[in-house]
Amino acid sequence: xxxxxxxxxxxxxxxxxxxxxxxxxxxxxxxxxxxxxxxxxxxxxxxxxxxxxxxxxxxxxxxxxxxxxxxxxxxxxxxxxxxxxxxxxxxxxxxxxxxxxxxxxxxxxxxxxxxx
Amino acid sequence: xxxxxxxxxxxxxxxxxxxxxxxxxxxxxxxxxxxxxxxxxxxxxxxxxxxxxxxxxxxxxxxxxxxxxxxxxxxxxxxxxxxxxxxxxxxxxxxxxxxxxxxxxxxxxxxxxx
Numbered sequence: 001x002x003x004x005x006x007x008x009x010x011x012x013x014x015x016x017x018x019x020x021x022x023x024x025x026x027x028x029x030x031x032x033x034x035x036x037x038x039x040x041x042x043x044x045x046x047x048x049x050x051x052x053x054x055x056x057x058x059x060x061x062x063x064x065x066x067x068x069x070x071x072x073x074x075x076x077x078x079x080x081x082x083x084x085x086x087x088x089x090x091x092x093x094x095x096x097x098x099x100x101x102x103x104x105x106x107x108x109x110x111x112x113x114x115x116x
Numbered sequence: 117x118x119x120x121x122x123x124x125x126x127x128x129x130x131x132x133x134x135x136x137x138x139x140x141x142x143x144x145x146x147x148x149x150x151x152x153x154x155x156x157x158x159x160x161x162x163x164x165x166x167x168x169x170x171x172x173x174x175x176x177x178x179x180x181x182x183x184x185x186x187x188x189x190x191x192x193x194x195x196x197x198x199x200x201x202x203x204x205x206x207x208x209x210x211x212x213x214x215x216x217x218x219x220x221x222x223x224x225x226x227x228x229x230x
Contacts, residue, residue: 031216043161043207045217056216091161103149103211105218107161 002026004108006092012114013082021077021111023092032075033093033105034067036060043091049075082115089113118143120210122221129198130229137193137224139208145169150184150191151209151218161207167191198228 005024013019025032034046047057049067066078075094079086089112093105119142129135141150152164165175167184175182179196195202205225209218 033216033218035218042222043209043218043220045219048216050216058217089159093161104151104163104166106163107153109158109160 004092004094004106006090006108006111008111009109010112010114012116015084015115016081019079019082019113021079021090021092021113023075023077023108024073025075025092025094026096026106027073028096029094029106030097031055031095031105032067032069033095034077035091035093035107036088037091037110038088046077046090079113082113084115087113087115118145118148118210118212118219120208120219120221122206122208122224124224125222126225126227128227128229131200132197133228134194134196135198135226135228137195137206137208137226139191139193139221141189141191141208141210143189143210143212145212145214147213149211149213151211152182152191152193153207153209153220155205155207155223157204164193195226198226200228200230202226203228 007022032049035043037043045058047061047067048055064080068076089110091110092108095105121140148169150167154162154164172184172186181194183192205223207223208221211218
């Protein structure tokens with residue numbers, strides 16, 4: 001069964017460094033998302049992406065964040081200058097489309113980001 | 117603004133007991149979608165079910181059943197004859213048709229003891 005994959009599974013970085021989290025969505029999906037989950041808390045939406053542009057973003061997704069689909073398979077989240085409070089599990093998700101019956105978002109296993 | 121509330125932070129049951137996880141939502145949209153996801157100790161998010169606001173039929177899938185009540189803005193999830201493998205955090209989520217984001221509740225930690 002196709003699945004969303006994410007690399008790395010765990011990333012440790014120093015405050016102020018740039019990180020890039022990578023995701024390979026399910027191959028025939030058209031919509032891509034990033035969410036984050038601070039330890040012990042709920043899952044929070046960051047951004048959605050369709051047709052090579054951001055379709056929606058949350059208030060969390062400020063200028064420190066950016067997303068890109070550099071080729072036909074990868075979808076990346078970049079954090080330009082990490083802060084301690086960026087430490088969280090970051091989930092990538094994808095969905096087939098927006099039409100009726102296609103609203104499920106399938107999540108990857110997550111990347112645990114630790115900022116020291 | 118959309119909001120999902122899961123008032124039960126933690127539930128502990130003994131194997132074979134039935135357990136219901138509550139979910140209450142708020143939205144201004146007339147058409148929306150509700151979801152349940154399971155997060156086992158390994159951390160991934162596993163999709164369980166989607167319910168459309170225009171379809172109020174309840175659904176049963178094996179030991180799982182879902183009760184959607186539009187009148188009370190609730191979408192509760194029942195596990196019948198719970199098993200230890202059901203131990204996980206369960207999240208209810210809402211998606212409005214006016215946007216693409218899933219809004220999650222705080223989650224309910226379910227522990228099923230042998």
